Structures are given as C-alpha cells and as structure tokens.
Amino acid sequence: MMNTSLIELRGVTKTYGTGTAAMQALRGVDLCIAQGEFVAVMGASGSGKSTCMNILGCLDTPTTGIYHFQGVEVGTLTRNQRALLRRHYLGFVFQGFNLLNRTSALENVELPLIYRHFSPATRHPQARRALAQVGLTGWEHHTPGELSGGQQQRVAIARAIVTQPIVLLADEPTGNLDSARSIEVMELLTSFNRDQGITIVMVTHEPDMAAFAKRVVHFRDGLIEKDHHNHVG
Amino acid sequence: MLGNALLLALRELRRNVMRSFLTMLGIIIGVGAVIILVTLGNGATQQVTEQIASLGSNLLMVTPGKRMGPGQSSAAPSFKLADAEAIARETSSLKTVAPVSSRGVTAIYANENWSTSVTGSTEEYFTVGNRHIKKGRMFTASDARLGTAVCVIGETVRAKLFDRQGPIGQHIRLNKLSCEVIGLLESKGQSTMGTDQDDLIIVPLRTFQRRIAGNEDVSMIQVSVKDGYSTERVKQEIGRLLRTRRHLSANEDDNFNVMDMKEIANMLSGTTRMMTGLLGAVAAVSLLVGGIGIMNIMLVSVTERTREIGTRLAIGALEREVLLQFLVEAVVLSSFGGIIGIVFALVASVGLTGIMKVPFVFNMPIVLIAFLFSAAVGVIFGYFPARKAARLDPIEALRYE
Structure with a gap:
C-alpha cells in the first residue's frame, strides 16, 4: 500500500437496523491517523463517536466504506481474524476499568499475555514491568476491590500496554475519576505516547482532557465536524 | 490451548x-x-x-407344592414322616435326612413370655443344620420314638425367658405343652436374610406332631448329600421316588420341589x-x-x-x-x-x-x-x-x- 497512515477510514458509514427502523450512526467518515499520534475524539452522545471507536477497535465493521488498519482492510476479515488483530496490535482502556474482580492486579495484567500463549516465566516479569510503568509496584497482589478508582484505571492501562500494542484505544478513561486522578491518568497516557510512540485514540467528553491530546476530532450527527491540532504541547 | x-x-x-x-x-x-x-x-x-456356600452346597430342601417361580409355590399335600424315611432308605449317597415342621408359638416360663417358633424334627436336624449343643444334651432316639416333652432352645430364647438363671432342667410352656429344657444350642447369630438363627425351640418331631400341631404333617425335608456326590443325581432320584409315593401320573407336574443351595443362593x-x-x-x-x-x-x-x-x-x-x-x-x-x-x-x-x-x-x-x-x-x-x-x-x- 502506498499510504503512510496507520489508520485510514474512507467514506465509512454504519447503519443499525433495517427499513424504517434503520438508524445511520456514521454517514461517511474520512479519517487518517498516523503512527505516534494522540487523538482525542469528542462529540455529544449519539454523534457517532462510539460507533467510530468500535470500528477503529475492530470490534465492529463498517456497513459501507473502507477501514484500512496497517494497510489491511478490516471489513473483509472474519470475527476470529479481527480478534487476532486486536490481540496483537490493539490495547483497550474502558471507562468502567473492566478488571476481573477478585483477581490480583498482576493476574489482570497477565490476561492478554495468556491469550498470546506466553509462558509464566516470560509473562510474570513483563506484567510486573507494566505495573511498574504505571507506578503500581508493590500493589501486584491487590485485587480491584482493594484499589482506588485511579489505581484500578492504572491497572487497566498496564493491561492495555503490557503487550506493547501499536494503538491504544481509550473510551472515556477518566469518566469515572475525579480531576486529580484524571490528570494522573492523562499524564500516564501522554508519557506512553511520547516515550514509547504508542498511537492513542481517546474518546472524552471533557475539553480539559482533550487538551492533553495533540489532535482533537469532533463528531456531530455521524460526521466529523472539526478536526484540528492542539498547539499546547 | x-x-x-x-x-x-x-x-x-x-x-x-x-x-x-x-x-x-x-x-x-x-x-x-x-x-x-x-x-x-x-x-x-x-x-x-x-x-450359603458356608452352609454347604450339598444341602437339598424338599418342600411340598408345585414350583412356580423363585420363592413361590402352590398348595399341595404335605409330606409325612414316612416320606422322609423312604428318602433315607431308598436314595443312595445321602449323609442324613431330617424331616422338619415348625410353627409360631408363645413360650412361657414363670412370668416371662416370648413369641418364637417351635420346630419339630429328629436328631438329624442338628447334623444337617450344623448346630451344636453348648449345654445339656440333644434328644435321643427314645425321646423321638416316644414323643417325650423335652426341648432344646436357642440362645435368644434362653436370654428372653431365663435371663441369668440356668435353663437346663426347667420346664417351659409351649401353648398347652409343658416341656423340659434339656439342651442349649451354640449361638449362630443372624442369617443372611436378617433372621435370628438363635430364636428357636426344637422338640422331637413326634412331640410336635402330637402335642403342638395335632397332625402328622412334615412341612419340609432337609437332605444332606455325601461329599463328592452329585446333588443333581440325588435330586432326580428323590424326584422319582416322591412322584411314585405321591401317585403322580406321567402327565402331571411335580407337586413338590427339590431345591439345592446353589439355586437358593x-x-x-x-x-x-x-x-x-x-x-x-x-x-x-x-x-x-x-x-x-x-x-x-x-x-x-x-x-x-x-x-x-x-x-x-x-x-x-x-x-x-x-x-x-x-x-x-x-x-x-x-x-x-x-x-x-x-x-x-x-x-x-x-x-x-x-x-x-x-x-x-x-x-x-x-x-x-x-x-x-x-x-x-x-x-x-x-x-x-x-x-x-x-x-x-x-x-x-x-x-x-
């Protein structure tokens, strides 16, 4: 492929339902994201930003249009092929943390490595390293119930970056946190973007959080309304 | 994976x-x-x-009644003492033959009473059933012939009626018959079917027939075959003998039943x-x-x-x-x-x-x-x-x- 983009959406639409009940969530989205970008996706609920994130995350496929991920057309892949794509190239951070409860932080972080069939000898140190990177050394054996919200989200980030993904997709990662914790989380994400070159696409409602990104994309009624670069840093 | x-x-x-x-x-x-x-x-x-194997596979039980299925039989004329004697006399390779009759009875001694069963038989009964006397004696040929009022009791009966007292020489009442206890059996414990094998009283067959049952019937004949002889052959011999004695014509079924222990087992x-x-x-x-x-x-x-x-x-x-x-x-x-x-x-x-x-x-x-x-x-x-x-x-x- 000729393009240099990591992620390329061309004329992507997504329609839910059929006939008169049909609801068009995306109405022709064009979006290119290059390696190493930090993109904040904003928009009101129902603007199509979540649908777009699901497509970017290879959890869903476009109704029409093309999604190239590293030059591979995702729309033509099977469910299992998309799962393998997620396993090897993507990391996910959710608003609700989505950690396994009653399971230690270490085991939570190990989970993606288990699906990659890593041996215990390689996955334990790797998971510990990831926890250290989010500043949770010494908390390896605590379960989510014993951790604060900010700590839980940091475990979730460790779980997302432990596989050294190309893209980290974060769906309102600070939605359940107070502003101090939010800033901690955003600083972590910024550092992973800056130091490890992980491409980050993050959905958020809060302009304060979007300010951490290098680029902000606004969705409105299934289309991209505004796409600009921050000049703050 | x-x-x-x-x-x-x-x-x-x-x-x-x-x-x-x-x-x-x-x-x-x-x-x-x-x-x-x-x-x-x-x-x-x-x-x-x-x-059942310990009882010996050489034991045969002859009961009246047509065989209908496991454990079932129809009514038929009883045996008499003469049938048992005929089997003993005319069948080869037998060890012993014991005619047996029994019925329920209430045994009374002083102010104790106990519901048990009384069995009338001959001294061969002890050989066939492998019972031994612990105290006293078993009845003699003369007791059998005369039908004297004597009895041998099992351990359970002794315990119920006599407690710590020695039973030998005491008189117990079986219905209207007063009889002297002459022997006590060695305890044998529970049987396979859970019945107490020590809950019994044995009297001479003649005594039983005359003074308790009031008839000449023998309800079962136990036959013990000599070791090393085929029970199958003895069964056939007994069958032929009894058919003659019970005047069965060739087209009539047996109205008696010869079972060996293997079948019962x-x-x-x-x-x-x-x-x-x-x-x-x-x-x-x-x-x-x-x-x-x-x-x-x-x-x-x-x-x-x-x-x-x-x-x-x-x-x-x-x-x-x-x-x-x-x-x-x-x-x-x-x-x-x-x-x-x-x-x-x-x-x-x-x-x-x-x-x-x-x-x-x-x-x-x-x-x-x-x-x-x-x-x-x-x-x-x-x-x-x-x-x-x-x-x-x-x-x-x-x-x-």
Whole structure:
C-alpha cells in the first residue's frame, strides 16, 4: 500500500437496523491517523463517536466504506481474524476499568499475555514491568476491590500496554475519576505516547482532557465536524 | 490451548470458591450415592453367596407344592414322616435326612413370655443344620420314638425367658405343652436374610406332631448329600421316588420341589443384585440433577460475567477460547465433584459396611464409570452455557450493566 497512515477510514458509514427502523450512526467518515499520534475524539452522545471507536477497535465493521488498519482492510476479515488483530496490535482502556474482580492486579495484567500463549516465566516479569510503568509496584497482589478508582484505571492501562500494542484505544478513561486522578491518568497516557510512540485514540467528553491530546476530532450527527491540532504541547 | 483454558478456568473457579463448591455438591451427592449403594449392594450379594456356600452346597430342601417361580409355590399335600424315611432308605449317597415342621408359638416360663417358633424334627436336624449343643444334651432316639416333652432352645430364647438363671432342667410352656429344657444350642447369630438363627425351640418331631400341631404333617425335608456326590443325581432320584409315593401320573407336574443351595443362593443374590441395580439407577438420576445444577450456575455465571466476557473478547480472546474456558470450568466442577464424591463414598462405604456387617467390596469399574459419567455431565451441561458465552457480541457485552 502506498499510504503512510496507520489508520485510514474512507467514506465509512454504519447503519443499525433495517427499513424504517434503520438508524445511520456514521454517514461517511474520512479519517487518517498516523503512527505516534494522540487523538482525542469528542462529540455529544449519539454523534457517532462510539460507533467510530468500535470500528477503529475492530470490534465492529463498517456497513459501507473502507477501514484500512496497517494497510489491511478490516471489513473483509472474519470475527476470529479481527480478534487476532486486536490481540496483537490493539490495547483497550474502558471507562468502567473492566478488571476481573477478585483477581490480583498482576493476574489482570497477565490476561492478554495468556491469550498470546506466553509462558509464566516470560509473562510474570513483563506484567510486573507494566505495573511498574504505571507506578503500581508493590500493589501486584491487590485485587480491584482493594484499589482506588485511579489505581484500578492504572491497572487497566498496564493491561492495555503490557503487550506493547501499536494503538491504544481509550473510551472515556477518566469518566469515572475525579480531576486529580484524571490528570494522573492523562499524564500516564501522554508519557506512553511520547516515550514509547504508542498511537492513542481517546474518546472524552471533557475539553480539559482533550487538551492533553495533540489532535482533537469532533463528531456531530455521524460526521466529523472539526478536526484540528492542539498547539499546547 | 487446553492448558490455557484450564489456567483461566481454575482462576475463575478460585474467584468463587463457595459457589463452586455448592455447584459441585449435586455431583458429589450423585456420585457418592451411586458408589455407596452399589458397594453396599455388592457387599450384601457377596455375603449372601458366602453364607450359603458356608452352609454347604450339598444341602437339598424338599418342600411340598408345585414350583412356580423363585420363592413361590402352590398348595399341595404335605409330606409325612414316612416320606422322609423312604428318602433315607431308598436314595443312595445321602449323609442324613431330617424331616422338619415348625410353627409360631408363645413360650412361657414363670412370668416371662416370648413369641418364637417351635420346630419339630429328629436328631438329624442338628447334623444337617450344623448346630451344636453348648449345654445339656440333644434328644435321643427314645425321646423321638416316644414323643417325650423335652426341648432344646436357642440362645435368644434362653436370654428372653431365663435371663441369668440356668435353663437346663426347667420346664417351659409351649401353648398347652409343658416341656423340659434339656439342651442349649451354640449361638449362630443372624442369617443372611436378617433372621435370628438363635430364636428357636426344637422338640422331637413326634412331640410336635402330637402335642403342638395335632397332625402328622412334615412341612419340609432337609437332605444332606455325601461329599463328592452329585446333588443333581440325588435330586432326580428323590424326584422319582416322591412322584411314585405321591401317585403322580406321567402327565402331571411335580407337586413338590427339590431345591439345592446353589439355586437358593442364585435366587437370593439375584434379588439383591436387582435391588442394587434399582437403587443405583435412582442414584444416577440424582447425578443428572447435579448436572442440571451445573448448567444452571454456568448460565447465571455467563450472564453475570457478560462484561468480563466482552473484555476478554476485546483483548483478543477467540470465540473458541471463550467456549473452551467455560466448558473447562464446567468439566472441572463436575469431575472435581466426581473425585470428591468418590473419596467421600469410599470412606462412607467402609463405615457403613462396618455398621451393616457386610463385606466391603471395592468395585473399580463403578468408580471409573461414576467418574467418567460426572465428567461427561460437565461436557454435556456445560456446552450450552459455554456456547452462549462465546457467541456474545463484544460491543453489546462491554456495554452490559
């Protein structure tokens, strides 16, 4: 492929339902994201930003249009092929943390490595390293119930970056946190973007959080309304 | 792949130890019940066979009545003492022949009374039944001939009527007959069918016929064949002799029955085997119920863990990996339950066989079958919930509250 983009959406639409009940969530989205970008996706609920994130995350496929991920057309892949794509190239951070409860932080972080069939000898140190990177050394054996919200989200980030993904997709990662914790989380994400070159696409409602990104994309009624670069840093 | 699924499943079960145990309980009880019942049943069967074998396979029992099936017979004329004498006289290779008649009676001594049975027979009775006198004497030929009012009693009767007093020489009343206790039998304990073999009174046959029954009937003739001779041949000889004596024409069926101990053993062990099978089948149903319990919990668990499944799928778990994880969870639950059930059943069986005084027979096939069955229950009842989990849409599942 000729393009240099990591992620390329061309004329992507997504329609839910059929006939008169049909609801068009995306109405022709064009979006290119290059390696190493930090993109904040904003928009009101129902603007199509979540649908777009699901497509970017290879959890869903476009109704029409093309999604190239590293030059591979995702729309033509099977469910299992998309799962393998997620396993090897993507990391996910959710608003609700989505950690396994009653399971230690270490085991939570190990989970993606288990699906990659890593041996215990390689996955334990790797998971510990990831926890250290989010500043949770010494908390390896605590379960989510014993951790604060900010700590839980940091475990979730460790779980997302432990596989050294190309893209980290974060769906309102600070939605359940107070502003101090939010800033901690955003600083972590910024550092992973800056130091490890992980491409980050993050959905958020809060302009304060979007300010951490290098680029902000606004969705409105299934289309991209505004796409600009921050000049703050 | 399987190792991974096992790891994930075990971590999952460890998260919910109490629920995992309660889920297993159905299988534990099911497997336990099957093994306990089959073990006890086999023990009882073996005991029946052994006890009958210890009586000697050379014992024949001749009873009046046409043979209709195991343990059943129709009414027919009784034997007389002469029939027993004829068998003893005209059949070769016999050790002894004992005519036996008995009926229920209330034995009274001083102000004690005891409901028991009184048996009229000859001194051969002691040889055939392998009974020995512990105290006193057995009756003599002259007692038999004259029909004197003497009796030999079993240990239970002695205990009920005499307590600590010596019974020999005392007179007890059997209905209207007052008779002198001349001997006490050595205790023999419980029989195969659970009857007390020491709860009996033996009087000379003539005494029984004249003074208790009031007729000349003999209800059974016990025949003991000499060692090394075929019971089959003796049975045929006795059959021919009795047909002549009972004036049966060639087209009439026998109206008497000659059974050897082997037949009785087969009849009894057949009965216990059938009971074992029935109880085992009932217990197997509880295993099935246990399986349904597992399916129920797994379905609840899939619903409860919808978001978690969504997370796993988002992280990159394949459909078949999620399926395998849930399937392995179910199989681990059921087979672990099976193992606990087996251990519990073997311990309980050793205890229960001890209490019920039957031999403990370790039955490897039934243990293996129970284990495989419990594992199979996990696969069968775990598959549906596992498929449900694997087919979840990750987007829906992640959004699930």
